[in-house]
Amino acid sequence: MSKPHLRFTVIIAVAYLLALAMIAFWPTPVDRPVSGRLCNVIGWLHAHGMPSFIGYDNIEFGANILLFTPFGYIAAAWTGKWWHALSTGFAASCIIELGQALILPNRVASLLDILANTMGAVLGALILTLVNATHRRHQRLSGSGIRPGTGAQPDRESTVHTHSSSVRALRGHRCRDIAPQVCSMDQRDDDRH
Secondary structure: OOHHHHHHHHHHHHHHHHHHHHHHOOOOOOOHHHHHHHHHHHHHHHHOOOOOOOOHHHHHHHHHHHHHHHHHHHHHHHHOOHHHHHHHHHHHHHHHHHHHHHHOOOOOOOHHHHHHHHHHHHHHHHHHHHHHHHHHHHHHHHHOOEOOOOOOOEOHHHHHHHHHHHHHHHOOOOHHHHOHHHHHHHHHHHHHO
């Protein structure tokens, strides 16, 4: 990773962690100002086909998962291990909920929040794992001359280059004694050019 890219990544991570801390330790629930409007939107969505089992609590649970997805991504990227995202996501969530229970009387600590946050951290680690696997596959395919997304067929330029390199390596030897079929292919290539 280049220095500017690393610096940018660190800045984004710090900004996210500060925002997470502000949300987690805000003196009142952060959704309180919009809870009435959100309930109205949910009611409207129910009236227009959204399943009735999807309610405010489900949306809050999903929001907690999404809130901790970047946390898991950052933790897994920093340490290189997916289970570090699981353990640090769980530990951070426990600290947040304990802090809310002990020092924030208007906040409600919840085991479901710990579960959702931990699930979000694991989801972030899984996303990083998939991104890395895709990146490695792309590098492997581009390094072997295989064009990504086109199946396992090497591109024509790579095949011709490989064949030409092999033939050039044999030219210093008595070609007909070593590999007659290569010499005949070499002759056909020379005829074409």
